[in-house]
Amino acid sequence: MTELLVVDGLHKHFPAPRRGVGTVRAVDGISFAIDAGEALGLVGESGCGKSTVARTVMRLYQPTDGRIRFAGRDITRLSRREMRPLWRDMQMVYQDPYSSLDPRMTVTELVGEPLRIHRRHTPFDRRRRVVELLELVGLDPTFTHRYPHEFSGGQRQRIGIARALALDPRLLILDEPVSALDVSVQAQVLNLLRSVQKTLGLAFLFVSHDLAVVRHVSHRVAVMYLGRIVEMADVETVYSAPSHPYTRALLAAVPVQHPSERGRRPRALLDPGRRDADEPASGCRFRDRCPVSTAVCRDVDPPYRLVGPGHVAACHHPGTSEPAMTGATP
Amino acid sequence: MSAAPRAVAGLEPARPTLLRVEDLVVEFVTRDGVVHAVNGASFDLGPGETLGIVGESGSGKSVSAMSVTGLIPSPPARIVRGAAYLDGEDLLTASSRRLRELRGREIAVIFQDPMTALNPVFTIGSQMTEAIRVNDRAVSRRAARDRAADLLARVGIPRPRERLQQYPFELSGGMRQRVMIAMAIANRPRILIADEPTTALDVTVQAQILDLLALAQEELQAATILITHDLGVIAELADRVAVMYAGRVVETAAVGDLFDHPVHPYTEALLASRPAAVPDGEDMFQIPGVPPTPLGDLPPGCAFAPRCHRRDGRARCVTESPASWDVAPRHRAACHFWTEAPA
Numbered sequence: 021m022t023e024l025l026v027v028d029g030l031h032k033h034f035p036a037p038r039r040g041v042g043t044v045r046a047v048d049g050i051s052f053a054i055d056a057g058e059a060l061g062l063v064g065e066s067g068c069g070k071s072t073v074a075r076t077v078m079r080l081y082q083p084t085d086g087r088i089r090f091a092g093r094d095i096t097r098l099s100r101r102e103m104r105p106l107w108r109d110m111q112m113v114y115q116d117p118y119s120s121l122d123p124r125m126t127v128t129e130l131v132g133e134p135l136r137i138h139r140r141h142t143p144f145d146r147r148r149r150v151v152e153l154l155e156l157v158g159l160d161p162t163f164t165h166r167y168p169h170e171f172s173g174g175q176r177q178r179i180g181i182a183r184a185l186a187l188d189p190r191l192l193i194l195d196e197p198v199s200a201l202d203v204s205v206q207a208q209v210l211n212l213l214r215s216v217q218k219t220l221g222l223a224f225l226f227v228s229h230d231l232a233v234v235r236h237v238s239h240r241v242a243v244m245y246l247g248r249i250v251e252m253a254d255v256e257t258v259y260s261a262p263s264h265p266y267t268r269a270l271l272a273a274v275p276v277q278h279p280s281e282r283g284r285r286p287r288a289l290l291d292p293g294r295r296d297a298d299e300p301a302s303g304c305r306f307r308d309r310c311p312v313s314t315a316v317c318r319d320v321d322p323p324y325r326l327v328g329p330g331h332v333a334a335c336h337h338p339g340t341s342e343p344a345m346t347g348a349t350p
Numbered sequence: 351m352s353a354a355p356r357a358v359a360g361l362e363p364a365r366p367t368l369l370r371v372e373d374l375v376v377e378f379v380t381r382d383g384v385v386h387a388v389n390g391a392s393f394d395l396g397p398g399e400t401l402g403i404v405g406e407s408g409s410g411k412s413v414s415a416m417s418v419t420g421l422i423p424s425p426p427a428r429i430v431r432g433a434a435y436l437d438g439e440d441l442l443t444a445s446s447r448r449l450r451e452l453r454g455r456e457i458a459v460i461f462q463d464p465m466t467a468l469n470p471v472f473t474i475g476s477q478m479t480e481a482i483r484v485n486d487r488a489v490s491r492r493a494a495r496d497r498a499a500d501l502l503a504r505v506g507i508p509r510p511r512e513r514l515q516q517y518p519f520e521l522s523g524g525m526r527q528r529v530m531i532a533m534a535i536a537n538r539p540r541i542l543i544a545d546e547p548t549t550a551l552d553v554t555v556q557a558q559i560l561d562l563l564a565l566a567q568e569e570l571q572a573a574t575i576l577i578t579h580d581l582g583v584i585a586e587l588a589d590r591v592a593v594m595y596a597g598r599v600v601e602t603a604a605v606g607d608l609f610d611h612p613v614h615p616y617t618e619a620l621l622a623s624r625p626a627a628v629p630d631g632e633d634m635f636q637i638p639g640v641p642p643t644p645l646g647d648l649p650p651g652c653a654f655a656p657r658c659h660r661r662d663g664r665a666r667c668v669t670e671s672p673a674s675w676d677v678a679p680r681h682r683a684a685c686h687f688w689t690e691a692p693a
Contacts, residue, residue, distance in 0.1 A: 065552035172640040202406040202641060203579055204657075207623040207634040214633065229552070232625040236634065255630060273557035275582030277626050279605045282586060 023089075024191055024223050025054040025077065025110075030086035032069075032076045046072040048247030049086070056190065059217055059224035061238030061255070063231060065270075068244040070227045074195045077225065078112050079103050091190070108138055111184035115196035117176030121168040127154070128164040130179055134186040153182040158212060174205035178212065185216065191223045198233060210236055231274055235259055240330075243267045246305045253331035263333040266306050304336065312337045368573050369395040369418065369541060374432035376413050379425060386644045387413045389597035389653075390432075392674070395541070400567065400574040402588030402605070404581060404620075406641050410597040412545055415575045417442070419457055419543065420449035436541070454485045458534035458572075462546035464526035468518040474502075474529055475514030478536065485537050501532040505562055524555035528562065535566050542567070542574045548583060560586050581624060585609065590680075593617045596642050596653035599674075603681040613683035613691040615660040652685070660687055 032047040046069040054060045064070045075081050077088055079095060087096045095106060111134075114120040121130055131150045135141050141149055151161040157178040168176055177197060184192055197213065198206045214237055217224055228234050234241055235255055242252040243264065251264040262268045276282055304310070307317040316336050324332045376388040388410040395401050405411040416422050418434040418441045434441040436456070441449070453459070461467045469477055478498035483489050489497070495514065502510035505528040518526055527547065534542060547563065548556040564587060567574055576587055584591055584605065591608045593601040593616065601614040612618040621627065622635035639657040642649075651668035652658070661667045666686050674684045677691075685691075 065554065174640060204406060204620060204623060204637040205640060207625070207636040208638075210625070211633045211636055231553070235630060236625045259630075269554060273554045275556070275560065275580070275586045277582065277585060277624070278609050279585045279588075 022056050023053045024056045024058075024091060025225070026087075026089040027052050027073075027077060028087045028089075030073070030076060030088065031084040032072050032081055033084045045247050047076060050244075050247075050249050051086075052242055052249060052252060054191070054223050054225060056223055057221040058240065059226055059238045061234035061241040062225060062227045062244060063229065063234045063241060063270075064244035065229060069247045070229075070244050071195050073244070074112070074193050074225060074227045078107075078110060078193055080112075105138075108134075108187040109189050110191040110193065111187070111189040113177075113180050113184050113192060113194040113197045116200050117173055117180050118168075118200070120180055121176060123168050126165050126167055127159075127179060130168070131182045131186055134183060138187055140187065149186070150182075153186055156185065156216065157182045158208075172205070173201050174209055177201060177209050181209075181212065181216070185220070188220075189222065191225065192217075193225045193227070195227045196229070197226075199228065199230065206233070213237060231259075231271065243270065248305065248334065250306065250335070251331075251333045253328065257328065257331050261328075263327045263331065263338040264306075264335045265310050265312050265337075265339070267333075268339070269309075269311075304334075312339070366396055367394045368397045368399075369434070369436050371414065371418060371434045372432055374414055374417060374434065375430040376410070376417055376422070376432075377428045377430055379428060380645075383646055386597055386648055387427075388417070389648060391594065391597065391599050393592045393599055393602060395573045395575060397540075397573055398571045400576055400587055400589045402576045402578065402584040402591045403594060404578055404584050404591060405594035406579055408641060408644055409594040410644070411577050411594045414594070414597075415543055415545070415577050416459075419453055419459060420444070420446060421453075421459065454481075455537055456539055457541045457543065458537070458539040460527075460530050460534050460542065460544040460547050462549050464523070464530040465518060467530060468526065470518055472517075473514065474498075474516055474518065474521070478502075478514070478529075478533055481533050482536050497536070498532075501536055502529070505529075505532045505535075505566070506558070507532070522555075523551055524558060527551065527555075527559050531559075531562060531566060535570055535572075538570060539572055542570070542572045543577070544574060545577045546579070547576075549578070549580070563587060581621065593620070597644060598653065598684065600654070600685070601681075601683040603678075603683075607678065607681050611678075611681075611691070611693075613677045613681065613688050614654075614685050615658050615691075616654045617683075618691070619657075619659065660685070660690055 028051050030047055030050045033043040033045050036042045036044055050073060052060065062070050062073060076083050079098065083096055087094060090106060090110060128150050131153055132146050135146045135149060150164065154161045159175060159178050198209050201209060210233065216222060224237065226234060226237050238255050240252065240254050241258040242249045243266065245266050251258065251262065251267045258267065259271065262271055276284060303319050304317040304322050307313040310317065322334045322336045324334050325338065327333050327338045372392050374388050374391045378385040378387055391410060391414040393401065403411045403415060413422060417429060429442055475495060475498060479491060479494040482494040482497055499510040499514060502513055507513055507525060507528050544563065548559050551559060578584060588605045591603060591605050592599045593614065595616050601617045608617065609621065612621055619635065619637045623637055625634060628634050637657050642653055651670060652672050655661050655667040672684045672686045674682045675688050677683050677688050
């Protein structure tokens with residue numbers, strides 16, 4: 021496999037909103053790679069920086085530090101103008117299908133817009149391509165003259181996906197693509213995404229807070245906490261043999277699937293007195309909430325270590341089974 | 351059908367009922383027309399019981415539960431039909447003064463977004479003491495403050511005395527929801543209504559709040575209506591479940607029966623379409639189409655018919671609205687062809 025996207029030591033800092041001094045280190049040293057045709061899930065809680073990663077990789081934000089390589093080319097410092105031809109190959113799907121589509125444009129215009137901007141087709145070919153795209157995402161091609169408000173949330177997200185696919189991209193960056201949808205509609209859109217990923221051989225960077233959703237779409241999963249990836253492995257490993265105590269806490273917090281499993285979820289996982297924003301000044305950033313932290317965690321920021329084949333975790337005390345969690349059970 | 355099943359219309363349940371909602375119809379009059387939010391919903395709540403009301407956005411789950419509190423503004427809302435009895439007292443015809451009294455004492459509400467329910471310009475302490483003293487003027491300010499601190503400690507808030515001095519914006523989302531729960535249990539209500547109490551929260555915080563709700567309930571023995579779109583939250587907390595679709599309760603059952611033997615095709619499909627219901631790497635079961643919009647005239651027949659996998663082209667589903675059938679003891683479903691449900 022060839023590496024399509026390589027992110028190396030990426031930082032994105034913002035000026036602190038109120039205090040005026042200092043910075044918010046939204047993304048604080050992140051490295052990962054995505055192969056052509058591979059789906060990487062990026063999962064974490066609100067404020068962990070996962071959406072900032074998506075936008076910085078897309079180069080909607082200027083990285084503070086680190087490097088981004090796409091299709092063998094260093095794109096870290098490219099200007100907007102230099103990025104434009106590359107955006108054909110990397111497209112973004114947003115969370116909110118209500119605000120991300122121009123309400124004054126018809127479906128044909130919306131889906132055809134990228135083709136027009138990048139001057140790919142004659143007007144006739146463009147119309148044909150729009151119909152083809154609508155069929156691909158499961159929308160009735162006779163709807164071409166309707167406006168976004170005439171569609172449901174799920175259908176709008178299909179329009180957003182058709183638009184993103186218009187230029188045959190190689191990488192799709194999806195930021196919470198099903199979070200705004202009704203439960204009964206989520207499955208439709210997830211099945212669609214899985215099918216286009218497979219049939220078109222697309223690479224995905226799939227950003228979500230929802231562990232069940234990420235599991236379903238991803239080959240590999242990276243777990244973020246306070247601006248860092250704390251664990252990364254193939255999807256089976258992350259869900260069945262998580263190594264980092266944060267990943268284990270996250271998985272254990274998911275509500276049970278059946279009432280007979282009640283009580284299986286350990287209670288009082290993490291100290292409720294802590295806010296994620298209270299970042300420790302030194303050592304491991306998870307240590308104050310961590311059930312297995314020791315003195316070394318206070319002093320030394322844990323480096324990544326290989327805990328299994330293709331499985332990295334940034335923890336001084338990586339585990340392979342449950343001990344950390346049973347320790348927290350009353 | 352040889353067993354001749356009974357269609358049930360408002361049949362008296364054979365166990366004590368604290369709250370009973372019967373055939374509730376609520377409309378909203380808007381500029382675009384009439385929104386049919388609730389179209390004949392019935393459910394009941396026993397003492398100490400947790401009833402989960404599950405449905406998608408627009409299914410009427412919040413409106414049907416909130417209409418018993420008098421918190422649905424009218425206009426634009428209009429209660430067209432139905433009744434809601436709390437210990438025999440009709441809440442839908444009660445005066446707003448009486449409803450206010452009930453809300454302070456008998457019925458407490460926990461909202462999805464505590465930021466909108468808490469007043470941003472008052473400290474946590476002043477809001478809590480006010481809530482305590484409004485019900486019992488005999489309590490001194492100092493005693494009410496002690497009680498507030500004690501309540502905060504009970505919902506797992508560290509350093510409660512300091513928190514009393516703080517304003518809502520100084521707390522995290524999870525902490526604010528804990529404050530809401532502390533205020534809700536302050537007057538030991540008999541009925542707790544929790545409207546999507548964990549939807550705005552991160553998963554690790556959600557787990558803490560779910561545990562806290564379970565503990566609060568154990569301690570209070572309050573009957574609870576838990577409104578949610580999340581079957582996982584139902585699996586964690588509910589004793590019984592009412593599934594709503596397009597303003598109607600399409601199925602009610604004990605939580606175990608509902609998960610093991612769903613009878614209504616919508617319930618069956620909803621359970622099957624959860625990502626966790628299929629192995630990794632397989633397509634999920636998907637319900638075709640979209641939920642109906644509650645705006646405009648209601649079509650005759652079953653609202654789920656256009657999306658139903660059981661319908662099989664039968665005309666009855668689109669011509670005749672299905673009655674609610676007793677499909678098993680304490681298990682009802684509104685489907686003409688409920689006998690075809692998988693065993």
